[in-house]
């Protein structure tokens with residue numbers, strides 16, 4: 001570990017995601033997912049604590065200066081028996097920070113104001129708990145950028161280099177372990193994969209890798225965690241080269257206001273699969289066929305004839321299978337309200353098609369379309385006046401639909417120039 005004198009400010013950003021194909025299936029290692037990274041990023045800047053009085057503090061202070069009262073203070077100590085460094089949240093209300101988190105605008109739909117005319121980030125006049133998230137994977141991008149910033153800060157370049165493949169591999173594995181610990185559950189981890197690598201085809205790691213670790217702080221935790229994240233037993237498969245947006249196309253995401261959230265969708269789908277293995281295997285097997293075609297089509301484009309027929313067919317048959325799975329499991333993955341919206345958007349000239357991203361439900365859709373102003377203009381006309389009459393299926397009424405200011409991006413985690421954040425960083429008193 002570098003000596004204190006050598007610690008230099010570092011900054012890292014990581015992208016959000018949109019999950020395009022393979023939802024639920026990817027929870028099983030037999031299947032892969034197609035996930036796109038987005039151009040909305042979360043940034044983390046880390047630097048020595050600067051106190052006005054010159055006093056040295058043995059603390060890590062984390063702040064989200066875009067939000068009200070968003071500062072967390074931690075003390076740290078080395079545990080016995082190689083349990084690692086234990087981090088304890090402190091109660092003392094000391095203000096500023098050494099680690100700062102800054103999120104691009106598209107992560108939240110709250111109105112914000114720039115600190116200065118050239119400011120890339122907005123100040124939101126709300127607490128973080130009142131922020132309206134747009135669901136772009138803020139927690140995974142945050143954990144990834146945070147982990148990368150901390151590793152870059154405390155380790156020498158020989159020990160950790162974000163620009164090297166090995167650095168990315170260790171960052172990926174450690175971020176997965178941290179995100180699972182923070183969320184208290186093991187998802188497929190597709191969001192951490194896209195935060196590190198950008199758009200990719202993703203096959204998950206075996207969940208048993210993490211369940212065999214001792215609890216954080218318990219004897220030999222540090223040593224076992226290190227061996228796991230640096231070793232070669234981590235069996236994730238990430239194929240970046242297989243995913244390219246066909247020339248001339250782009251993704252557009254729409255945020256859908258709705259009065260209902262459906263908790264427990266994953267649990268319910270997995271229960272259905274357990275109770276109906278034959279039906280589930282048939283549907284999932286067909287989805288996998290579609291995924292192969294889909295991944296390939298995204299990679300090679302559509303022969304340049306401009307009508308994207310092959311892609312249209314793949315999207316249509318994937319959606320039909322998703323609806324079949326929705327019906328069989330009684331989970332609103334692509335509920336009728338979203339079918340109507342997707343069909344209306346897909347009928348706009350220049351729109352190739354669209355799906356409900358990730359776990360599905362009522363709150364978003366993602367569309368693939370020709371990257372032309374007039375196509376977005378026509379699409380805007382359709383979504384801005386979109387209204388489903390009366391209460392839809394399941395008692396859910398869809399409200400306003402908005403186009404988010406994001407698009408796909410191939411770039412994963414990257415170092416940033418610390419100067420971008422200057423106006424957001426304040427001294428500790």
Ligand SMILES: Nc1ncnc2c1ncn2[C@@H]1O[C@H](COP(=O)(O)OP(=O)(O)O)[C@@H](O)[C@H]1O
Nearest residue numbers: 064101102103128133135136137138139140142
């Ligand atoms: N700007 C931010 N600063 C600090 N924490 C944030 C910020 N944005 C999001 N988070 C954290 O990420 C969590 C959101 O995670 P999650 O509910 O999984 O949403 P998402 O679908 O966007 O990943 C929040 O509970 C919050 O703790």
Ligand SMILES: C[C@@](O)(CCOP(=O)(O)OP(=O)(O)O)CC(=O)O
Nearest residue numbers: 019023024026187188189358359360
């Ligand atoms: C069901 C899933 O396969 C995909 C869920 O994708 P979303 O994009 O809906 O996820 P969140 O951002 O966590 O809400 C679960 C998983 O793979 O972990």
